[in-house]
Amino acid sequence: MRIGELSQRVGITVEALRFYERAGVLGAVDRDRSGYRVYGEQTYRTLVVVRWAQGLGLRLEDMAGFLGAVPPQGTPEERLETFTRMVDERLSTLRDELARLERSIRDLEALRSVPFQGECVMPASFVDVLVQEHEQRPVAVTRPR
Numbered sequence: 001m002r003i004g005e006l007s008q009r010v011g012i013t014v015e016a017l018r019f020y021e022r023a024g025v026l027g028a029v030d031r032d033r034s035g036y037r038v039y040g041e042q043t044y045r046t047l048v049v050v051r052w053a054q055g056l057g058l059r060l061e062d063m064a065g066f067l068g069a070v071p072p073q074g075t076p077e078e079r080l081e082t083f084t085r086m087v088d089e090r091l092s093t094l095r096d097e098l099a100r101l102e103r104s105i106r107d108l109e110a111l112r113s114v115p116f117q118g119e120c121v122m123p124a125s126f127v128d129v130l131v132q133e134h135e136q137r138p139v140a141v142t143r144p145r
Contacts, residue, residue, distance in 0.1 A: 006039045010047045017047075024064040025050055057094070062086050 001009070007017045020026055026046060030038045053063055066083050073079070114126050 001039050001044075003037045003039070006044060006047070009044060010051065012047070012051070020047065020050065020060075023060050025060060057090050058086065 003014055003017055007014045010017070012020075021029055026043055029043070030040075032038050050060070050063060054060065066079065074082070110129075111126070114123060
């Protein structure tokens with residue numbers, strides 16, 4: 001299939017497809033007599049895997065070596081260990097983010113349940129709880145958004 005057909009089938013732009021090619025995840029691309037790129041079913045299947053893995057937050061440059069499109073580095077065991085470490089790091093990042101999101105949900109639910117009265121937007125009792133929680137954890141310096 002040609003580049004336009006493949007990009008449409010995968011659901012990406014032609015430019016994105018060329019980017020994947022330059023990034024090394026597709027390997028060598030065949031060309032017809034006229035010089036047009038010609039892709040096979042395996043390229044389509046590879047792109048489906050790449051898009052899925054990117055959706056999980058895995059990095060494109062890390063995937064190239066595992067898809068066999070670039071010359072492999074190290075033994076199969078070393079590559080598997082590297083792959084496993086990459087997946088474990090992503091899992092750890094997602095678990096940290098999930099914990100942060102769960103804390104945010106609890107805090108928003110707590111805020112929603114505060115009985116706001118009169119002109120006071122934040123009752124002192126609620127602010128006292130926030131201050132107490134803040135003082136119990138290490139403070140990281142962050143930039144305002």
